[in-house]
Amino acid sequence: MNIGHWLKELSTIDQIILVMLFGFSIYLSKITIEAIIEYYDTKKNHSEFRVKYRVTPAGLLILGFIYCFILYHFLNAIFDFLP
Numbered sequence: 001m002n003i004g005h006w007l008k009e010l011s012t013i014d015q016i017i018l019v020m021l022f023g024f025s026i027y028l029s030k031i032t033i034e035a036i037i038e039y040y041d042t043k044k045n046h047s048e049f050r051v052k053y054r055v056t057p058a059g060l061l062i063l064g065f066i067y068c069f070i071l072y073h074f075l076n077a078i079f080d081f082l083p
Helices: 003-009 012-043 057-078
Strands: none
Touching: 012 057
16 A cells, blocks of 8 residues: 555544644754754854755755654554554
């Protein structure tokens, strides 16, 4: 079964749970990336010649997917309501 068929077979509640989980994962990835950028700025003593990094959508989504995968498996082991 591919992912498209699996998503079609989910109920509305299951889809809402997965969207909320992915939204939370995106939020965690944003916090993580901003913390890494702040750590880098601190290490460089906020020099004007440092490389100025920013949060990009690709990094945000990739790290969000990784967090979502980890959280899904962690919560799936604890609770039985996850699809």
